[in-house]
Amino acid sequence: MTGLGKSLRWPVLILAIIALAVLPTSLKSYGVYILTLWAVYVIAGMGLNLTVGYAGQISLGQAAFLGIGAYTAGLMAKLGFSYLLIVPASASICFLVGLGLGFPALRVQHHYLAFATLGFNMLCFLVFRNEEWLTGGTFGMNDIARPVLFGWHFSRAADFYQLTFGITVVLAVLMALLLRSPWGRAFAALRDNPIRAESVGISTTFYTLMAFAIGAAYAGVAGALFAPLVGFIEPASFTVTNSLAMLLMVIVGGQGRFFGPALGAVIVVLLPEWLRFAADWYLAVFGFMIVVMMVWMPGGLLSLADRWKRP
Amino acid sequence: MTGLLDVTDIHKSYGAIRAVDGVSFNVAAGEILGVIGPNGSGKTTLFNTILGQVAPSSGKVLFEGEDITGLPPLRLARRGIGRTFQSLQVFGKLSVRDNLIAAGQEFLDTPARRLFSKPDAGLGQRADEMIALFKLGHVAKLAAGSLSYGQQKLVDIAMAFIPAPRLVLLDEPCAGVNPALIEDLLALLLQLNSQQGGSFIVIEHNMDFIMRLCGRVMCMAQGAILAIGPGEAIRANPAVLEAYLGD
Numbered sequence: 001m002t003g004l005g006k007s008l009r010w011p012v013l014i015l016a017i018i019a020l021a022v023l024p025t026s027l028k029s030y031g032v033y034i035l036t037l038w039a040v041y042v043i044a045g046m047g048l049n050l051t052v053g054y055a056g057q058i059s060l061g062q063a064a065f066l067g068i069g070a071y072t073a074g075l076m077a078k079l080g081f082s083y084l085l086i087v088p089a090s091a092s093i094c095f096l097v098g099l100g101l102g103f104p105a106l107r108v109q110h111h112y113l114a115f116a117t118l119g120f121n122m123l124c125f126l127v128f129r130n131e132e133w134l135t136g137g138t139f140g141m142n143d144i145a146r147p148v149l150f151g152w153h154f155s156r157a158a159d160f161y162q163l164t165f166g167i168t169v170v171l172a173v174l175m176a177l178l179l180r181s182p183w184g185r186a187f188a189a190l191r192d193n194p195i196r197a198e199s200v201g202i203s204t205t206f207y208t209l210m211a212f213a214i215g216a217a218y219a220g221v222a223g224a225l226f227a228p229l230v231g232f233i234e235p236a237s238f239t240v241t242n243s244l245a246m247l248l249m250v251i252v253g254g255q256g257r258f259f260g261p262a263l264g265a266v267i268v269v270l271l272p273e274w275l276r277f278a279a280d281w282y283l284a285v286f287g288f289m290i291v292v293m294m295v296w297m298p299g300g301l302l303s304l305a306d307r308w309k310r311p
Numbered sequence: 312m313t314g315l316l317d318v319t320d321i322h323k324s325y326g327a328i329r330a331v332d333g334v335s336f337n338v339a340a341g342e343i344l345g346v347i348g349p350n351g352s353g354k355t356t357l358f359n360t361i362l363g364q365v366a367p368s369s370g371k372v373l374f375e376g377e378d379i380t381g382l383p384p385l386r387l388a389r390r391g392i393g394r395t396f397q398s399l400q401v402f403g404k405l406s407v408r409d410n411l412i413a414a415g416q417e418f419l420d421t422p423a424r425r426l427f428s429k430p431d432a433g434l435g436q437r438a439d440e441m442i443a444l445f446k447l448g449h450v451a452k453l454a455a456g457s458l459s460y461g462q463q464k465l466v467d468i469a470m471a472f473i474p475a476p477r478l479v480l481l482d483e484p485c486a487g488v489n490p491a492l493i494e495d496l497l498a499l500l501l502q503l504n505s506q507q508g509g510s511f512i513v514i515e516h517n518m519d520f521i522m523r524l525c526g527r528v529m530c531m532a533q534g535a536i537l538a539i540g541p542g543e544a545i546r547a548n549p550a551v552l553e554a555y556l557g558d
Binding site for chain 2: 168178180181182183185186188189191192193195196198199200201202203204206256
């Protein structure tokens with residue numbers, strides 16, 4: 001980055017955060033809903049970016065964690081728990097389950113690991129669908145209330161967006177601190193060269209498990225926000241297709257790049273909405289655009305910056 | 312005799328092939344031992360059995376008197392044994408400076424403390440010293456994977472020395488490195504040996520490099536030790552001449 005680019009980085013970032021925080025005032029309720037959905041997917045995408053982009057582990061199970069977080073939130077909300085407990089509980093449960101999903105990654109890599117995580121997603125989907133006593137099965141779980149925190153009701157779409165966006169910013173800061181710490185360097189070492197990592201004392205076991213667990217915890221928080229956003233959750237929201245969409249976000253944005261998931265979520269969540277003018281063709285146009293993007297920018301949209309920097 | 316490293320009767324077989332066949336030797340503290348031999352003589356397999364990359368079929372490896380036979384690389388690294396690889400093994404997307412810090416950070420503090428420690432894990436100065444020593448200052452901020460082969464080789468070697476290990480095993484450090492860099496590398500290794508008192512075992516085909524660096528040289532052929540002793544004696548050994556050096 002040039003000196004000018006570096007000096008502009010913080011002001012641009014702060015302005016972007018302020019603009020995104022006040023954006024709902026100029027949007028209708030559906031627009032605010034889509035924007036909140038974008039923020040939810042940014043959180044889940046940040047977690048997946050840690051697992052896939054920074055630590056180099058493939059995962060096709062992120063939607064399962066989104067589901068575990070959402071159902072945990074739904075159940076706890078119905079039992080009358082405060083969101084101050086619900087969000088940490090969703091994150092913690094997903095952290096522990098993510099830790100468990102990390103174990104196959106210690107044995108297998110690449111497409112074998114992809115299928116192991118895909119199997120995990122299918123397993124979770126079956127639990128969401130079949131354990132009706134707990135999840136409501138195919139009927140789903142409805143009337144999930146929006147949070148009330150310190151007497152403040154986040155029932156209005158704009159208020160709930162601002163809460164979600166605030167949590168997104170806080171989690172982004174935490175992720176940035178994690179990646180700047182020696183742990184971030186160890187995750188990158190694990191991704192770049194696990195054999196060398198072991199030879200310099202980096203425990204690939206520990207960091208693989210942490211990459212999955214922390215990535216899952218982020219999806220858990222996203223799920224805890226997704227449930228009150230939509231108010232109704234059902235197993236179809238947490239299928240392998242949704243996991244693929246989240247992986248697409250990370251890859252299209254730029255895996256292993258900090259702002260990759262935010263940009264990727266714009267493409268995956270917002271772009272189909274903007275293409276609705278194409279009526280029945282909008283998904284075909286979307287698919288074609290993704291193909292073109294992947295062919296020309298396999299490193300994701302943020303890799304464009306590197307191309308411009310090259311002489 | 313108990314040295315820094317005592318290797319006793321190491322065997323490693325792959326089916327009927329005896330890759331390492333009853334190798335015994337020791338390395339004293341501060342010593343540099345060279346390992347030579349024709350391709351396929353079992354040098355790298357011997358390294359890998361010592362370093363826990365592959366489990367030996369039988370035999371024993373003692374480090375500072377403690378049995379380390381078959382311990383995984385992670386635990387050996389934490390006991391003070393470093394290595395470099397025959398092929399390039401750097402963290403390609405990390406900068407040169409981050410490669411060096413990554414090579415030392417795990418030896419400091421607990422994982423929880425590392426999470427909250429300074430981004431450079433307190434190793435920034437040490438990394439900068441090694442960067443200066445290896446003359447990598449002009450590429451310190453570049454991704455290691457973008458450097459030339461010779462520069463990556465230097466990064467690879469510098470990484471092994473960051474945690475100040477007591478024993479480093481270097482596998483063909485001169486392979487693919489230009490003659491000028493080889494001279495620098497020789498001077499560096501001698502400097503690190505005299506300053507840090509580290510012991511090295513060096514596999515290398517460059518005989519001039521081996522003779523100038525190593526106090527003793529071990530020649531292997533067909534998985535076994537053909538001869539071990541001072542460099543000049545090995546160079547004049549008829550069996551070594553026949554099996555490896557030629558006329």
